[in-house]
Amino acid sequence: MTLERRDGVALWRQIAETLESDIKAQVFAPGKQLPTEAELAERFSVNRHTVRRGIAFLEQEGLLRVEQGRGTFVQERMVDYKLGKRTRFTENIEKQSRIPSGELVRAIVVSADETLARNLHLRKGAPVALIESVGKVDGRPISVAAHHFPAKRFPEMIDVYKKTRSVTKALAHYGVADYTRKETRITARLPTASECRLLELPRSQPVLVTESINVDAEGRVVEYGWGRMAAERAQLVVQP
Structure with missing residues (x-):
């Protein structure tokens, strides 16, 4: 395909318009990888720098x-x-007509450090069940979550979770029929090497970090957790 030079319309802009049309026509579906710069340069009979400008424009527009x-x-x-x-x-995720799934990263018992002890209302060194998992939407990872539970109150929590594959069902097993969010703190930073691997992110893309506490009907802390969410794939909506 050879682009025709049009008065007042740069070649890179024509490339951007063509790729945008391809995206709208589902030639390139959401999440699909585009051909390489070299392949696109050959397709449009231009140099790679011109292709790069068109791609950069669509990236700024949020399409790529x-x-x-x-x-x-x-x-x-x-x-x-x-x-x-x-x-x-x-x-x-299901309320947005999308498909949720998850993958267990690790499930171990750790000793409560100062942060865990303070948030779970435990003594320092007390056993804590840690369950870390990757949350996926339509098969693509969007978050890494670490859940911490007081092991004395929830003995064998790890085994129960592995059977139920659900924090809500695991807590229900111990008689916690409902739990609510007491507080959530939100920050942002660049991802660690581990988070890049789990979320399939480049080091330059930020993650949203949440730190939360959940309590039972009596106000007792049942879980202290923190999550890291790919900022380019999800936005946090705070509701009262």
Whole structure:
């Protein structure tokens, strides 16, 4: 395909318009990788610098994302992740007619450090069940969550979780029929090497970090957790 030079319309702009039309026509579906710069340069009979300008424009417009070392991808629809009195990953995603799934990263018993002891109302060194998992939407990872539970109150929590594959069902096993969010703190930073691997993110893309406390009907802390969410794939919606 050879682009025709049009008065007042740069070649890179024509490339951007063509790729945008391709995206709208589902030639390149959300999440799909575009051809390489070299392949696009050959397609449009231009140099790679011209292709790069067109891609950079579409990236600024939010239609594409460029991942260092991986390539250029069509941006997926943003997930609205709601934080409210009851925050449940599966429920949040299913309400948006999307498919939630998860992958267990690790499940171990650790000794409470100062932070865990303070937030779980335990003595320092007390056993804590740690369950860390990756949350996925339509098969693509969007978050890494670490859940901490007082092991004395919830003995064998790890085994129960592995059977139920659900924090809500695991807590129900111990008689906690409902739990609510007491507080959530939100910050942002660049991802660690581990988070880049789990979330399939480049080091230049930030993550939203949440720190939360959940309590039972009597106000007792049942879970202290923190999550790291890919900022380019989800936005946090705080509800009263």
